[in-house]
Amino acid sequence: MLLSIETCVKAEGLIDEEIMVDGSRLLYEDCAYGTSKNSMLRGEHLMSGDSIITKTGNGRIYTYGQTTADHDVDFLAVLVYVDRYDKSDGLWGQIDARVKEARDTYYVVSTKTLQVDRGYFYRVRCEHFAGNDDEEFYDDTVSFTDGIWIP
Template sequence: MKKKFLSILCSMVILCTITTISAFEVKAEELKVVDGSALTMDESSTGYSSSSLLRGEYLMTGESTISKAGLTRVYAYAATTANKQVDYIATLVYVEEYIEEEDGWGQVAWWVEETHDDYFLSTAKSVKVDRGHYYRVRANHIAGDYDDFPYDETASVTDGIYLP
């Protein structure tokens, strides 16, 4: 009797595990992805630069974040970190809106932040946007020394968040 009960119990645990995993996979497949960004209902999203092989000698990481900042505002943040102090470091930040008719992203706002003789740079702004759309942040991260041109460059991008 104990063996039969344990067998049924193990079968139920396995069935529940498979059902749970399948439900998560279906949910992930339902998200639409446009140009590397999933369209989500999340409150915020953070994206990181790609693998270290693509960053070069000076860049260490690039990061971008978008979050809801009220009914008609998003908060955009981006940071660039170099491996060591460099002559030049910059971050170009783009806030983009998903345009359903074109199935692509259109630019809402952009700015550049740069500094010299440093290893870290961050920038953030609150941007006024329209409700009823998806928004994301895309950032280019640049670092290098004056005598070693062109500079290292990488990019980061967030998923799209929806402002109802």
């Protein structure tokens, strides 16, 4: 006989239903991870792209974005956006953005810890690029995390 008991505890006053906003669930978790989904859309050079958001203390979040190519390429980049969910209009609004580029390599990563306003959901959204200078377009894909609540 198998007995399963759910041990998830929700904070008082939080809603039980799952809310999805622009592809991101709103969660009461300590961290969230996102990865590029469709390998057919990544192209010849791009292998993967990942994004991470983690709570790190009172009103602080750690943000991470990385791009990995299948091999060394002329150009590699990750664009990292941090979004905050605004309950009044039901939309994500960008609060921070940065770009990290690299040349003649297969990997680039960008990390940053931010002080943010408490009482909101936050997510990380990334754009990933890889390619060679003699090609017309770079391979590209996106990744994004779910939103996590910062109390």
